[in-house]
Amino acid sequence: MDNEEKYVEEIADQEDNFSKWYNQVVRKAELADYAPVRGCMIIRPYGYAIWENLQRLLDARFKETDVVNAYFPLLIPRSFLEREAEHVEGFAPEVAWVTRGGGEELEEPLAIRPTSETIIGHTYAKWIQSYRDLPVLINQWNNVMRWEKRTTLFLRTSEFLWQEGHTAHRTLDEAEERTKQMLEVYRAFAEEDAAIPVIAGRKSENEKFAGALRTYSIEAMMGDGKALQAGTSHNLGNNFAKSFDIQYLDSDGQRKYCATTSWGMSTRMIGGLIMVHGDSSGLILPPRLAPYQVVIVPIWRKEAEKSAVLEQVARVEKMLKGKVRVKVDMSENTPGWKYNEWEMRGVPVRMEIGPRDVKNNSVMLVRRDNRAKTPISVDALETHLPELLEEVQQALFQRAVEFRKQNTYATDSYDEFKEIIAEKRGFVRVKWAEDSAAELAIKEETKATLRVIPFDQPEGGVQGKCIYTGKPATCEAIFARAY
Amino acid sequence: MDNEEKYVEEIADQEDNFSKWYNQVVRKAELADYAPVRGCMIIRPYGYAIWENLQRLLDARFKETDVVNAYFPLLIPRSFLEREAEHVEGFAPEVAWVTRGGGEELEEPLAIRPTSETIIGHTYAKWIQSYRDLPVLINQWNNVMRWEKRTTLFLRTSEFLWQEGHTAHRTLDEAEERTKQMLEVYRAFAEEDAAIPVIAGRKSENEKFAGALRTYSIEAMMGDGKALQAGTSHNLGNNFAKSFDIQYLDSDGQRKYCATTSWGMSTRMIGGLIMVHGDSSGLILPPRLAPYQVVIVPIWRKEAEKSAVLEQVARVEKMLKGKVRVKVDMSENTPGWKYNEWEMRGVPVRMEIGPRDVKNNSVMLVRRDNRAKTPISVDALETHLPELLEEVQQALFQRAVEFRKQNTYATDSYDEFKEIIAEKRGFVRVKWAEDSAAELAIKEETKATLRVIPFDQPEGGVQGKCIYTGKPATCEAIFARAY
Numbered sequence: 001m002d003n004e005e006k007y008v009e010e011i012a013d014q015e016d017n018f019s020k021w022y023n024q025v026v027r028k029a030e031l032a033d034y035a036p037v038r039g040c041m042i043i044r045p046y047g048y049a050i051w052e053n054l055q056r057l058l059d060a061r062f063k064e065t066d067v068v069n070a071y072f073p074l075l076i077p078r079s080f081l082e083r084e085a086e087h088v089e090g091f092a093p094e095v096a097w098v099t100r101g102g103g104e105e106l107e108e109p110l111a112i113r114p115t116s117e118t119i120i121g122h123t124y125a126k127w128i129q130s131y132r133d134l135p136v137l138i139n140q141w142n143n144v145m146r147w148e149k150r151t152t153l154f155l156r157t158s159e160f161l162w163q164e165g166h167t168a169h170r171t172l173d174e175a176e177e178r179t180k181q182m183l184e185v186y187r188a189f190a191e192e193d194a195a196i197p198v199i200a201g202r203k204s205e206n207e208k209f210a211g212a213l214r215t216y217s218i219e220a221m222m223g224d225g226k227a228l229q230a231g232t233s234h235n236l237g238n239n240f241a242k243s244f245d246i247q248y249l250d251s252d253g254q255r256k257y258c259a260t261t262s263w264g265m266s267t268r269m270i271g272g273l274i275m276v277h278g279d280s281s282g283l284i285l286p287p288r289l290a291p292y293q294v295v296i297v298p299i300w301r302k303e304a305e306k307s308a309v310l311e312q313v314a315r316v317e318k319m320l321k322g323k324v325r326v327k328v329d330m331s332e333n334t335p336g337w338k339y340n341e342w343e344m345r346g347v348p349v350r351m352e353i354g355p356r357d358v359k360n361n362s363v364m365l366v367r368r369d370n371r372a373k374t375p376i377s378v379d380a381l382e383t384h385l386p387e388l389l390e391e392v393q394q395a396l397f398q399r400a401v402e403f404r405k406q407n408t409y410a411t412d413s414y415d416e417f418k419e420i421i422a423e424k425r426g427f428v429r430v431k432w433a434e435d436s437a438a439e440l441a442i443k444e445e446t447k448a449t450l451r452v453i454p455f456d457q458p459e460g461g462v463q464g465k466c467i468y469t470g471k472p473a474t475c476e477a478i479f480a481r482a483y
Numbered sequence: 484m485d486n487e488e489k490y491v492e493e494i495a496d497q498e499d500n501f502s503k504w505y506n507q508v509v510r511k512a513e514l515a516d517y518a519p520v521r522g523c524m525i526i527r528p529y530g531y532a533i534w535e536n537l538q539r540l541l542d543a544r545f546k547e548t549d550v551v552n553a554y555f556p557l558l559i560p561r562s563f564l565e566r567e568a569e570h571v572e573g574f575a576p577e578v579a580w581v582t583r584g585g586g587e588e589l590e591e592p593l594a595i596r597p598t599s600e601t602i603i604g605h606t607y608a609k610w611i612q613s614y615r616d617l618p619v620l621i622n623q624w625n626n627v628m629r630w631e632k633r634t635t636l637f638l639r640t641s642e643f644l645w646q647e648g649h650t651a652h653r654t655l656d657e658a659e660e661r662t663k664q665m666l667e668v669y670r671a672f673a674e675e676d677a678a679i680p681v682i683a684g685r686k687s688e689n690e691k692f693a694g695a696l697r698t699y700s701i702e703a704m705m706g707d708g709k710a711l712q713a714g715t716s717h718n719l720g721n722n723f724a725k726s727f728d729i730q731y732l733d734s735d736g737q738r739k740y741c742a743t744t745s746w747g748m749s750t751r752m753i754g755g756l757i758m759v760h761g762d763s764s765g766l767i768l769p770p771r772l773a774p775y776q777v778v779i780v781p782i783w784r785k786e787a788e789k790s791a792v793l794e795q796v797a798r799v800e801k802m803l804k805g806k807v808r809v810k811v812d813m814s815e816n817t818p819g820w821k822y823n824e825w826e827m828r829g830v831p832v833r834m835e836i837g838p839r840d841v842k843n844n845s846v847m848l849v850r851r852d853n854r855a856k857t858p859i860s861v862d863a864l865e866t867h868l869p870e871l872l873e874e875v876q877q878a879l880f881q882r883a884v885e886f887r888k889q890n891t892y893a894t895d896s897y898d899e900f901k902e903i904i905a906e907k908r909g910f911v912r913v914k915w916a917e918d919s920a921a922e923l924a925i926k927e928e929t930k931a932t933l934r935v936i937p938f939d940q941p942e943g944g945v946q947g948k949c950i951y952t953g954k955p956a957t958c959e960a961i962f963a964r965a966y
Binding site: 037040 | 560563581586605625
């Protein structure tokens with residue numbers, strides 16, 4: 001067999017055409033496909049296995065904060081959506097409507113949920129009577145639908161999978177605390193499990209959730225320097241409680257409105273993984289989310305070598321079972337083909353086992369991220385491999401931190417700002433007076449949006465003038481072009 | 484505090500009014516609620532936690548048979564549903580239709596999936612080229628919608644959660660083998676995890692899935708003697724492959740149609756759990772599916788006793804963490820109230836810890852199923868408790884087997900058959916000539932339906948005449964009234 005054999009189809013160069021590269025990787029790695037209904041996607045087994053890992057790890061993080069799961073219905077009466085004024089304005093244009101069911105026209109059209117604040121608000125109003133019923137801390141994993149004109153697999157599709165958490169509290173302070181707590185859960189998940197560095201902070205008034213008091217988000221930098229909003233957490237204040245009459249009898253005998261929150265992360269995150277870690281050979285998956293952490297490629301030249309190699313492969317596979325997610329590639333392809341295939345599909349570590357390795361009772365490990373090769377004794381594998389995977393996990397995170405650092409600019413000059421946005425790529429950090437009109441003007445003039453006002457602000461407050469208005473700055477803000 | 488305090492609200496007597504009892508238990512145990520959209524349900528956290536346990540255990544059983552998960556879209560073009568003639572006839576009357584999206588009327592109405600054979604068939608036709616691509620073994624966990632006129636929480640709702648597996652094979656034999664394999668997975672799950680004895684077998688032509696060659700099912704007996712179809716597995720033969728052109732190039736150079744299968748289990752199973760195990764005090768949950776396997780109730784009379792009790796409770800909780808699912812009830816209610824509350828909610832084992840228990844370094848364990856009380860040393864808990872839970876699991880299964888035995892009849896007389904169906908309750912096993920007209924006549928005359936033709940048939944074949952037609956019997960069949 002020929003290890004040098006070239007993988008047949010090439011993928012586009014990242015530098016050259018990032019979005020073409022992205023779409024090719026998604027399709028070739030068999031992560032997802034377009035569905036026959038416009039804008040909808042099919043998540044293929046390899047892509048869905050990433051989602052399952054994300055769900056398992058994120059769900060465990062939720063449960064550590066006392067959140068429990070439930071399920072609310074897919075269909076929402078039109079009248080519910082209309083009850084919160086800003087909310088309906090934000091979502092109505094994107095709604096898909098059910099108008100017929102069981103052979104009859106419906107009296108009231110039903111929305112396929114674009115998000116569930118309204119139906120959950122209606123339900124909480126019935127469940128919550130007393131301060132003893134609070135807090136309510138519920139999450140659901142489900143599908144939602146927002147009719148999109150332009151779609152990209154994982155990043156923007158009409159139907160997508162996500163989780164939406166909805167909590168109700170006694171006080172505004174408690175709701176604010178929970179809102180920030182869940183953003184911190186997202187930050188920890190993104191950085192520790194997805195190896196994606198993020199900037200946590202507050203959204204501007206223009207960019208906040210329709211109906212929220214305040215929206216917080218984590219923003220990540222993709223491989224082309226654009227921003228991706230990777231998770232959001234909303235303090236809804238009393239807005240939805242007032243629209244849906246979510247009241248409780250407090251210990252002082254007074255009826256009071258609850259304060260509520262909501263927070264979500266979606267299949268979009270898979271798009272983020274691809275765009276942060278991938279390279280010109282394809283996908284690179286962080287070990288904690290990779291469907292297969294290690295792929296074993298058996299190698300033999302002569303038929304006589306085959307059985308000893310396969311015996312060793314079986315032994316190693318058994319040894320690692322339950323400790324590391326292993327795939328043995330027993331297909332009829334050549335080893336060279338397999339190397340390219342699994343590189344393209346982003347498996348963090350490849351393990352080669354050939355006749356010489358069998359003789360030495362060793363295997364060859366090859367890292368996907370830096371292609372470093374290390375021969376290692378089979379006896380040391382059980383200990384070494386989990387350590388190596390952790391090392392890869394950390395290396396991917398550090399590389400992404402470094403990339404973000406290299407592509408983050410600070411400037412006090414709007415001319416320079418425009419130049420960076422137009423000719424370079426990445427994030428621009430500026431002094432800012434929180435003026436909504438200025439924000440819209442910048443978007444109009446440069447296509448850059450205010451991504452986030454980071455929690456991390458200069459000690460002692462911001463000195464100086466807003467980059468656009470010249471008014472005294474109240475904070476520093478991150479601008480970038482975004483997905 | 485008063486351990487004898489009565490739980491305030493009583494629930495209906497099972498013998499008296501089983502369906503009232505069922506509905507009360509579902510609502511009082513906070514398993515589910517009706518949604519504002521007719522026929523849809525909200526699965527509350529306690530009910531959803533059962534579903535999560537079911538998902539985890541059933542999904543692991545699927546994966547042991549090499550099945551992988553994926554996600555196909557919610558919306559299906561009308562033209563797809565119409566392609567398989569029997570299928571559209573079976574499902575069209577129950578479909579909910581999306582006719583508007585993004586502010587515009589759609590050119591073609593889109594069905595909310597009632598099941599996904601059609602869209603998956605369309606997709607498999609694109610994915611499958613060669614015999615090397617086979618078998619395809621995919622499952623999805625999702626929501627489906629069938630517009631129902633009369634609904635009951637969990638048992639029949641317009642929207643429900645389920646899993647639907649869809650496989651494609653090279654030969655009809657292989658498809659038949661997979662169909663039976665997945666039915667065996669359901670049988671094992673039902674009996675071993677849900678502690679529900681089931682009868683596995685084949686459905687009659689009248690009762691098979693719309694578009695299937697053959698449908699197999701597992702049927703369980705509920706506490707009122709009625710049958711519940713708890714899982715189905717369909718051999719679709721070449722029917723969907725022909726309608727959707729799922730072909731592959733075989734090793735002999737010929738293009739051939741695939742043989743496909745589909746199989747599903749739904750949130751209905753939670754209804755089954757309630758109706759098989761519950762008693763007049765409420766729910767009884769089998770330990771493997773129970774959200775909480777053990778509830779700890781701390782007891783103290785004087786304030787001075789409180790801290791020692793709570794210390795011991797914390798110690799025991801910590802000791803059991805990760806080994807047993809434990810809930811500590813720290814609410815302000817009395818112990819007596821808590822006993823009744825958690826009995827009603829079906830927690831398999833209650834653990835009482837009071838001042839005397841602390842002194843003896845022991846706890847009192849009380850089984851939900853038979854109310855047996857056993858004091859046990861704290862040091863023995865880690866070993867004893869998992870054993871006790873396994874004992875409860877087995878006892879529930881045996882009790883259900885015994886109940887089914889007592890309520891299963893065999894007769895060769897149609898008059899006696901009618902009498903049993905009208906005046907007793909349970910399953911009736913009869914000799915049967917597989918005549919569809921006779922089956923419909925029996926349904927008309929008695930409301931009993933042919934539930935299943937069990938795999939378990941008399942050795943050497945069935946002797947004698949069909950109970951209805953008098954024709955030579957070809958098999959034995961189970962009839963019952965059903966959910």
